[in-house]
Structures are given as C-alpha cells and as structure tokens.
Amino acid sequence: MPSFDIVSKTDLNEVENALNNVRREVETRYDFKGSNCSIERADNVLTIFADDDLKLRQMHELLQGHLTRRGVDAGVLDYKNPERAAGQSVRQQVVVREGIEKELAKKLVKDIKGSKIKVQVAIQGDELRVTGKKRDDLQEVIAFCKELKTDMPLQYVNFRD
DSSP, X not given: XXXXXXXXXXXXXXXXXXXXXXXXXXXXXXXXXXXXXXXXXXXXXXXXXXSSHHXXXXXXXXXXXXHHHTTOOGGGEEEOOOXXXXXXXXXXXXXXXXXXXHXXXXXXXXXXHHTTOSEEEEEETTEEEEEESOHHHHXXXXXXXXXXXXXXXXXXXXXXX
C-alpha cells in the first residue's frame, strides 16, 4: 500500500549558517555601531541579546530574513517573552521547533479524517504516517494539508508505492 510521512524537520546547519550571517551583518551595520547586540545558539535554543526593544525587533527581522534566504521557514521559531537584563538591555530565548507536537498531530489527524479521503493516518512519535490504497488519494491528502493553516512548516517525505 502506498504511504508517506508528514514531518516537521529543521536543518540546524542552515540555522547556524543564517546565525553567522546575522552576526556578520550586525557587526557591519551602521545602526548597530557601538551596541552590544549578539545572538548565540545552544542546541535548539537561540538567545538574542539586545540593547533595547527596538534593536531586539531589528534582530528578529534580520534573523527571519536570513533564515528565509537559507531555505528555512521562519515559522520554526518560537519566541519566548523578552527578559530585562541590566539597565535597558533585553534578552530573549527563541526555540527552534522540530517535530510535530501532539496537539497539532491530533488536529491534523482529525482534519484529514474529516475530509472523507479514504486514507489511514497514524501518529508515530513526532511524525504522521498516511497510508492509502491509491496514490491519488495520498496526493489529495498532501494538497489538503498544504491548504490548512498551521503555524508549523510541514514536509511530506518517504513517499512509497
């Protein structure tokens, strides 16, 4: 029986490349001259240090722009609340999400079954396995999932006949 997997994976090498580009641009931009703005990465958590809220928003725009240029969807970023540091400076944690969360997986299963397409959907850890009798049904499920508005970028991999 034909099948495929719905996953949400992030290429962390591309994230690191985008971070290096952001660091380089912060060093050379005129509006960041003399500021203590930086960005660090530890596994799937990015920490943004900025002088004030305006610079923090500029760092967000830089990060999202460079991620998009590197082919990583900016929707994988989960921004936590900014914390006040010494004086005016702020620090913010940003989590790079990987895998489909349980709530989203359950919602996707419910929506796919509600669409009346003749396929079976199973949750396997942090991914979904979709199986059906016909390849056309699977392609219809992919088109249906692309139309759904999810805050998480989804990839469709491991297509087997």
